[in-house]
Amino acid sequence: MKKVTIIGSGFSGLSAASFMAKAGAKVTVLEKNSTTGGRARSYTEQGFMFDMGPSWYWMPDVFERFFAHFGKHPSDYYELVRLDPGFQMIFSENDIMQIPASLEGIYEVFESIEKGSADKLKLFLEEGAFKYKAGMQHLVHQPAYSWLEFAKYDIIRDASRLHMFKSVRDYVSKFFKDERLVALMEFPVLFLGATAKEIPALYSLMNYSALSQGTWYPMKGMAEIIKGMEALAVSLGVEFVAGCEAKKVEITGSKAINIKTNKGTYNIDGVIASGDYHHIEQHLLDMQYRNYSEKYWDKRVLAPSSLIFYVGVNKRIQKLIHHNLFFDASLNIHAHEIYHDPKWPNDPLFYVCCPSKTDASVAPEGMENLFILIPIAPGLSDTNEIREHYFKVVIERMEKVCGEQIMEHIVYKKSYCKNDFVNDYHAYKGNAYGLANTLRQTAVLKPTLRNKKVKNMFYAGQLTVPGPGVPPALISGQIAAEQLLLHLK
Ligand SMILES: Cc1cc2nc3c(=O)[nH]c(=O)nc-3n(C[C@H](O)[C@H](O)[C@H](O)COP(=O)(O)OP(=O)(O)OC[C@H]3O[C@@H](n4cnc5c(N)ncnc54)[C@H](O)[C@@H]3O)c2cc1C
Numbered sequence: 001m002k003k004v005t006i007i008g009s010g011f012s013g014l015s016a017a018s019f020m021a022k023a024g025a026k027v028t029v030l031e032k033n034s035t036t037g038g039r040a041r042s043y044t045e046q047g048f049m050f051d052m053g054p055s056w057y058w059m060p061d062v063f064e065r066f067f068a069h070f071g072k073h074p075s076d077y078y079e080l081v082r083l084d085p086g087f088q089m090i091f092s093e094n095d096i097m098q099i100p101a102s103l104e105g106i107y108e109v110f111e112s113i114e115k116g117s118a119d120k121l122k123l124f125l126e127e128g129a130f131k132y133k134a135g136m137q138h139l140v141h142q143p144a145y146s147w148l149e150f151a152k153y154d155i156i157r158d159a160s161r162l163h164m165f166k167s168v169r170d171y172v173s174k175f176f177k178d179e180r181l182v183a184l185m186e187f188p189v190l191f192l193g194a195t196a197k198e199i200p201a202l203y204s205l206m207n208y209s210a211l212s213q214g215t216w217y218p219m220k221g222m223a224e225i226i227k228g229m230e231a232l233a234v235s236l237g238v239e240f241v242a243g244c245e246a247k248k249v250e251i252t253g254s255k256a257i258n259i260k261t262n263k264g265t266y267n268i269d270g271v272i273a274s275g276d277y278h279h280i281e282q283h284l285l286d287m288q289y290r291n292y293s294e295k296y297w298d299k300r301v302l303a304p305s306s307l308i309f310y311v312g313v314n315k316r317i318q319k320l321i322h323h324n325l326f327f328d329a330s331l332n333i334h335a336h337e338i339y340h341d342p343k344w345p346n347d348p349l350f351y352v353c354c355p356s357k358t359d360a361s362v363a364p365e366g367m368e369n370l371f372i373l374i375p376i377a378p379g380l381s382d383t384n385e386i387r388e389h390y391f392k393v394v395i396e397r398m399e400k401v402c403g404e405q406i407m408e409h410i411v412y413k414k415s416y417c418k419n420d421f422v423n424d425y426h427a428y429k430g431n432a433y434g435l436a437n438t439l440r441q442t443a444v445l446k447p448t449l450r451n452k453k454v455k456n457m458f459y460a461g462q463l464t465v466p467g468p469g470v471p472p473a474l475i476s477g478q479i480a481a482e483q484l485l486l487h488l489k
Contacts, residue, residue, distance in 0.1 A: 001026045002269040002488050005259050007246045007284075010038025011470050012460040013274035014229040015477025018070060020272070021236035023485050029238060030261060032245035032275075033424060036230050039432070040470065042223035046412045047364040050310040051223055053432075054470050055353040055371060056191075056323070057216040058209045059136060062471035063225070066478070070232055077228025078218040081358065086215035087323035089184055093401045097180055098321070101214055114178040121211075124175050124185075128208030130161055135205050140466040140475050143450070143483050144443040163201035164439065171201035183327055190375065193303025193436030193468060195335045200439050215323065220361050225470075246275070249284045249457065256457045270456040270484045274477065277447050277463035279426035289453050301441060303433035303468055304338050304375040305418045307390055311370040312363065312412030317354070319402040320368070324352040326397060334375075342377030344386060350374045350394050367411070378429040382418040391415065433469070434462030442467075449480055458484050 002025045006013045009031040021027045035041050039053035057063075063074050074080060084101035091097070097113070100106055103125075107118035142149040163171055172185045186196040188206035218224045230240070241263060249271060250258040259266045273280040278297050281290045329347040337345045353371040356363040363369040372394055395407050418430030435441050449464050451457035460480035462468040 003028075003267060004270045004272070004484065004488075005030060005246075005266050005268045006272045006274060007259070007280065008032075008038060008274035008461065009036040009230075009240065010274060010461060011040060011226075011229070011473035012462070012477040012480070013038070013272070014226070014233060015066060015474045016272045016274060016460050016481045017233045017238045017477075018229070018236055019478050019481035020484065021233060021238045022070060023481070025270075025488070027233075027236075027238045028266060029233070029240045030244040030246050030259065030266070031240065031242050034243050036240060036242070037223065037226040039425065040222055040226055042221055042226075045414070046312060048310075048312040048367075048369050048412055049221055049223070049362045050369065050371060051221045051353075051355070052308075052310070052416070054222050055355070057218060057222070057470075058206070058213065059471040060213060060216055062136060062474060066474045067228075067232070069478075070236070072232060074218075074225075074228070077231065078220070078224035080216045080218055083215045083217055083322050083358065085321060086210070087325065088321050089180070089187070089325045089327050090401055091180055091183075092328050093403065095180075096319075096401075097184065099184070099211070103212065106211055110181060113181055114176060117176055117178070117181060120175045124204070125208055125212055127161065127163075128204050129212065130158075131163070131202055131205040132208045134158075134162060135202060136471070139443070140472065141479065142443070142465075143479050144446065144465040145448065145450070147444055150443070163204070164442075166201040168196040168199045168201050168204055171204060172196065183331055186331070187325060187327075190335075191433065191469060193433055194301065194438050195339055198339075198436075198438050200437075200442065203437065217322065217355065217358050219359055221355060221359070246273075246280075246284055249273075249289075249454070251286070251289055251454055254453060254455050256454050268456075270458075270488055272458050272460050272477075272480045272484060274460040274480075276426050276428055276431075277459050277461065278428035280459065283426070285451075285454075289451065291448060291452055297428060300447075301436040301438055302378045302429055302431045303436045305378045305380070305421060305427075305430045306416075306432040307374045307376055307387060308416040309370070309372040309391055309394070310412075310414045310416070311372060311410055313368040313370060313406060313409045314366070314411045315368065315409050316366065317368050317398075317402050317404065317406065319404075320352060320354045320357065322354055322357045324354065326350045326352065326394075326401070328397065328401065338375055338377045342380065344376065344380060344390075345374070348374045348376075348390070348393070350397075352398065376418075378418070378431045380418060380430075382430070387415045387417060428463075434467065437467045449476075450483060456484065456487055
């Protein structure tokens with residue numbers, strides 16, 4: 001039985017672990033933190049259960065396909081509900097746009113804002129469906145060693161319909177003029193780590209997922225997905241070692257033979273490193289075994305970091321729904337301060353997740369559970385004073401929009417920012433979401449999934465292919481496992 005070690009227990013590591021175990025390997029997952037899940041960990045305090053990272057459940061088919069590989073379905077592990085409305089965008093206290101679950105409802109919202117836009121949306125979503133099928137069902141499943149891999153798909157003959165060389169900004173502006181509709185169509189790509197001007201319009205496939213497939217929520221929180229994936233892995237024989245930090249990959253010739261950790265040495269036939277790529281290369285490998293230099297990393301465009309607040313409030317807040325995007329400030333100015341002139345934002349946009357609107361189990365009765373996130377440039381200085389300043393800013397903005405007192409009802413609060421990303425995950429420059437999905441950092445142009453010098457070492461996770469986000473992380477773990485299996489045959 002081949003012995004395989006997975007470094008890291010985020011979504012990509014959990015995925016890789018199950019694929020390796022199903023293929024018959026003896027799999028051990030090493031996780032430096034005390035709990036599994038990586039950026040998707042959760043914690044409970046004073047009766048509030050906080051998901052620490054992801055909160056948007058999009059692309060439900062990717063989760064279904066993952067579990068189907070093991071003869072399972074998401075419903076074997078968690079109960080999904082479709083949110084209706086899916087989310088709301090707040091432009092001011094009197095201008096709030098709610099996005100219903102049904103497409104008919106969404107067409108009505110569009111038409112009420114801009115005449116003729118419902119028909120345009122239909123066309124936009126048809127093109128989005130084509131891109132989604134091409135992108136998420138075919139293209140993302142390649143290891144991306146060479147562009148030739150993509151040539152085998154018929155879909156490539158229709159490559160012009162993928163809009164790789166057009167920006168999301170240009171593409172969206174062909175369809176919609178009203179700036180609220182433009183903001184709605186551009187916001188999903190903010191997750192991909194660059195402005196709509198720099199992201200290829202291929203990624204408008206995310207609008208298709210958001211609007212056509214809908215926004216879902218696993219009851220008891222996103223942590224249930226992690227629990228489900230861990231249970232699946234354990235059922236396949238995977239062993240998890242928490243509080244175990246990989247310190248060094250020992251190599252003989254071109255083969256990794258041992259992983260040295262703070263809890264002893266693991267003798268291995270293969271390794272999948274799903275912790276942050278930069279850290280693994282720079283700290284666990286001797287120079288001659290690294291794919292990339294420090295200079296290479298410094299030139300990468302990273303997705304943003306985030307300032308996050310986990311907050312418990314001892315009353316219900318009427319105007320909030322589950323997902324709330326505060327766009328009551330300039331998107332262009334904030335985006336400029338993240339991507340082009342990195343600094344703490346003057347007047348930030350922010351996002352508030354309030355899962356207690358859907359799920360009574362995440363807060364004590366009559367109370368509200370809030371996750372507040374401000375996207376910020378990676379690598380900024382992170383002090384307590386700065387965090388407190390922004391806490392006041394966002395709570396005051398929420399009070400204005402919601403028309404009620406919030407600050408004096410806060411019974412629990414914890415902040416999380418760049419320094420925590422570095423300490424907890426060894427995140428390069430404190431990034432939250434890995435590398436930006438710009439054209440120059442897509443597929444073959446991303447840090448490669450294989451170690452070119454160590455034949456039995458592969459990488460997985462949001463800094464390699466296919467990119468940031470939970471669904472890509474699941475796929476990344478799968479591809480890395482498939483590649484290691486080919487090598488171990
Ligand atoms: C605040 C936030 C909000 C997000 N929101 C969404 C969302 O709504 N929807 C969505 O789809 N995506 C979202 N994302 C992105 C998504 O969560 C990530 O892309 C995904 O979870 C990354 O998984 P991963 O396996 O690549 O990495 P990680 O989750 O970072 O896992 C890597 C693991 O490796 C461990 N590790 C690192 N080094 C070592 C070592 N030397 N030894 C042992 N262990 C090590 C780390 O501790 C960590 O547990 C969000 C991310 C953040 C941070």
